[in-house]
Amino acid sequence: MSLLSDLSDVFGDAFASIGLDRSFGEVSVSQRPDLGQFQCNGALPAAKPAGRNPREIAQEVLEAVSGDERIAEMSLAGPGFINVILTDEFLAEALQTVAEDGRLGVPRAAEALAVVVDYGGPNVAKEMHVGHLRPAIIGESIKRILLFEGHRVAGDVHLGDWGTPMGQLIVELSERQPGLPYFDAGFTGPYPADSPVSVGDLQLMYPVASERSKQDRAFAEAARQATVELQDGRPGYRALWSHFRTVSIEAMRDVYDDLGVHFDLWNGESTVHDRIQPMIDRLVEAGLTRLSDGATVIDVADEVDTKEIPPLLLAKSDGAYLYGTSDLATIEERIEDLDARLMVYIVDVRQSLHFEQVFRAARLTGIAGPDVVLEHAGNGTVNGPDGKPFKTRDGNLLRLADLVSMVVERATQRLDENELATGYPQEERHRIAHLVGMSALKFGDLHNHRTSNYIFDVDRFTSFDGKTGPYLLYGAVRIKSILREASERGLKGGRIIAADRDGERNLMLRLARLPEVFARAVEHRAPNQLAEYAFELVADFNRFYEACHILSEPDAARQGSWLTLVGTTLRQLELVLDLLGIEIPERM
RNA sequence: GCCCGCGUAGCUCAGGGGAUAGAGCAACUGCCUCCUAAGCAGUAGGUCGCAGGUUCGAUUCCUGCCGCGGGCGCCA
Numbered sequence: 096m097s098l099l100s101d102l103s104d105v106f107g108d109a110f111a112s113i114g115l116d117r118s119f120g121e122v123s124v125s126q127r128p129d130l131g132q133f134q135c136n137g138a139l140p141a142a143k144p145a146g147r148n149p150r151e152i153a154q155e156v157l158e159a160v161s162g163d164e165r166i167a168e169m170s171l172a173g174p175g176f177i178n179v180i181l182t183d184e185f186l187a188e189a190l191q192t193v194a195e196d197g198r199l200g201v202p203r204a205a206e207a208l209a210v211v212v213d214y215g216g217p218n219v220a221k222e223m224h225v226g227h228l229r230p231a232i233i234g235e236s237i238k239r240i241l242l243f244e245g246h247r248v249a250g251d252v253h254l255g256d257w258g259t260p261m262g263q264l265i266v267e268l269s270e271r272q273p274g275l276p277y278f279d280a281g282f283t284g285p286y287p288a289d290s291p292v293s294v295g296d297l298q299l300m301y302p303v304a305s306e307r308s309k310q311d312r313a314f315a316e317a318a319r320q321a322t323v324e325l326q327d328g329r330p331g332y333r334a335l336w337s338h339f340r341t342v343s344i345e346a347m348r349d350v351y352d353d354l355g356v357h358f359d360l361w362n363g364e365s366t367v368h369d370r371i372q373p374m375i376d377r378l379v380e381a382g383l384t385r386l387s388d389g390a391t392v393i394d395v396a397d398e399v400d401t402k403e404i405p406p407l408l409l410a411k412s413d414g415a416y417l418y419g420t421s422d423l424a425t426i427e428e429r430i431e432d433l434d435a436r437l438m439v440y441i442v443d444v445r446q447s448l449h450f451e452q453v454f455r456a457a458r459l460t461g462i463a464g465p466d467v468v469l470e471h472a473g474n475g476t477v478n479g480p481d482g483k484p485f486k487t488r489d490g491n492l493l494r495l496a497d498l499v500s501m502v503v504e505r506a507t508q509r510l511d512e513n514e515l516a517t518g519y520p521q522e523e524r525h526r527i528a529h530l531v532g533m534s535a536l537k538f539g540d541l542h543n544h545r546t547s548n549y550i551f552d553v554d555r556f557t558s559f560d561g562k563t564g565p566y567l568l569y570g571a572v573r574i575k576s577i578l579r580e581a582s583e584r585g586l587k588g589g590r591i592i593a594a595d596r597d598g599e600r601n602l603m604l605r606l607a608r609l610p611e612v613f614a615r616a617v618e619h620r621a622p623n624q625l626a627e628y629a630f631e632l633v634a635d636f637n638r639f640y641e642a643c644h645i646l647s648e649p650d651a652a653r654q655g656s657w658l659t660l661v662g663t664t665l666r667q668l669e670l671v672l673d674l675l676g677i678e679i680p681e682r683m
Numbered sequence: 684g685c686c687c688g689c690g691u692a693g694c695u696c697a698g699g700g701g702a703u704a705g706a707g708c709a710a711c712u713g714c715c716u717c718c719u720a721a722g723c724a725g726u727a728g729g730u731c732g733c734a735g736g737u738u739c740g741a742u743u744c745c746u747g748c749c750g751c752g753g754g755c756g757c758c759a
Contacts, residue, residue: 123699123701126701126702126703127702127703129703130702134701134702136700136701136702139701139739139740140700140701140739142739143738143739149739172702173701173702174701174702174739174740175739176701176702216759218759255759258758258759259758259759260758260759364759387756387757388756388757389757390756390757392756392757401685401686402685402686402687402755403685403686403755404686404755405755405756406756407756408756408757410757411756411757412757413757415757417756417757417758417759418758418759419756419759444687444688444753444754445687445688445753445754446754446759447687447688447754448686448687448754448755449754449759452756473688475688475689476752476753482751482752483752509721513721515719515721542696542697542707543695543696543697544696544697546688546689547688547689547696547697548688548689548752549695549696550695550696552695555694555695555707555708558707558708558721559721560707560708560721560722561706561707561708561721562695562696562697562706562707562708563707563721565721566707566721566722568721569719569721569722570721570722572719573718573719573721573722576718576719577718577719580718581718611699615699623697627697627698627706630706630707631706634706637722637723638723638724640718640722640723641722641723641724642723644717644718645718646717646718647717647718682719683719683721
């Protein structure tokens with residue numbers, strides 16, 4: 096399988112052979128490359144329970160392993176570290192296996208699960224802003240990671256399309272355009288096919304209506320009433336709402352398309368509306384709820400809790416549902432309709448208490464059985480250069496569409512400054528600028544840990560130097576260029592042979608590490624692990640490129656080996672960047 | 684008040700119980716008759732917030748404190 100698991104087996108056997116637990120044989124990549132490629136520290140934790148000296152144990156393990164043809168050198172160091180260096184022949188064989196593997200060494204999950212990744216969460220009629228950036232980028236990556244692991248994954252944008260704001264907009268519009276048939280209770284239809292409002296109109300109306308609800312009690316009451324009627328199915332309101340939803344989705348899709356973020360499901364709170372009342376009735380009948388100040392709640396606190404967990408509100412005292420209610424019903428819907436076994440929510444970490452409540456409620460009510468995993472993989476925020484939440488000069492949240500065009504404009508400037516992609520057709524140049532911009536944006540975001548807040552800095556992200564998206568794209572394009580040139584000269588990749596210099600050996604060692612990195616990314620839902628790997632891979636390739644002049648190499652076998660190595664590097668880079676949602680241009 | 688997260692190089696950030704804590708930027712020194720120099724090689728830069736504890740070993744796990752941010756039933 097992977098180099099690390101193979102080596103762990105070897106050392107596990109050795110520990111077993113001297114009567115110690117084989118789990119002590121775990122091998123990791125060396126932290127001291129000057130002393131070895133890999134290390135096994137098992138003798139240290141093994142010493143205490145065995146009541147023995149760790150160096151003595153390490154010495155016996157070392158002797159038990161010695162003679163293994165795959166290992167070129169071993170040494171005992173410090174209090175009981177075992178350093179390992181592989182033979183170049185074995186390393187070459189291992190890489191040959193990676194090169195021949197369609198999955199580049201990464202195993203599939205033992206069991207393919209139906210998974211829903213819930214990310215996005217924009218609201219109908221409301222402009223998308225910076226706050227929607229991280230869930231979109233991280234969610235897209237986590238979806239791709241789980242998909243590659245072999246699961247059946249559906250990404251759900253999960254719109255906010257069913258709450259009080261919908262009623263507010265209906266009332267607001269009824270005042271602005273009272274003559275529309277949607278407001279005429281006696282109208283028998285059919286309603287116009289075209290929306291009476293554009294998404295721009297909605298986005299202007301939204302804050303106005305929202306503000307009025309706070310100031311004007313009559314308006315708020317009318318909005319509440321409209322919301323109830325909408326949810327009860329009043330035809331005119333439903334028809335109008337449907338227009339709101341449609342024009343909003345069109346606008347969202349434009350932004351998401353620019354970001355390369357794609358959803359399988361455009362569901363929302365409204366999707367589960369019909370399930371909510373029956374669900375509540377059932378829970379009430381089962382005695383799982385209670386009334387609290389007129390509201391229907393479900394207690395989710397547990398005696399062993401160290402913190403106070405308030406009950407989840409299923410229905411307000413006026414009978415209206417809350418978002419926790421639809422979240423609970425959505426869990427039920429996904430299990431029943433999609434047979435979902437894992438749901439991952441990529442939502443701001445600040446919502447963690449809410450998810451804790453919803454997940455507990457799902458458990459307590461039996462909606463989610465023990466075979467269903469519910470997970471809130473929270474994300475941090477995007478901050479401005481001052482370290483505070485990103486705002487525009489006038490104090491508003493930056494529109495996501497503006498952020499995207501800002502990055503693409505800066506990327507275009509960078510191309511100009513560096514006289515790159517000059518002489519290309521205008522259309523290709525635009526495309527390259529877009530891809531460079533997106534790589535900058537996404538890598539700038541994803542190389543941070545999922546839960547950290549980070550400072551957004553266009554200049555730094557779009558820089559052509561250092562740890563940036565453009566650096567990765569450059570590396571990938573350079574590799575493509577070499578392979579194109581090789582192909583034109585009729586050169587072909589051959590079997591990988593033993594490395595004879597560091598630049599080559601280090602690239603091989605890097606390429607063998609993907610399985611562990613991928614496993615870690617899956618386990619922690621941590622795309623930054625893959626982002627870091629992509630950077631290290633390109634950096635190792637650049638060193639290899641410096642040390643090994645591929646196209647002029649006179650030894651045909653070595654040149655063939657190098658070409659396979661270059662090809663494998665490109666395939667891994669394409670895979671990893673694709674898992675991050677980053678697309679590579681053909682040239683730049 | 685209770686709970687959650689963060690505090691690592693001048694800046695932006697990684698870091699999986701292990702040895703000498705890393706990267707990028709910024710600073711400084713080198714390398715283009717050679718596959719894209721958007722690159723490579725090197726130098727310098729640290730009480731890992733503070734104090735305890737667990738451990739053979741703690742930046743990592745636990746407790747307390749300080750600082751910053753966030754959350755805490757009828758919004759989402």
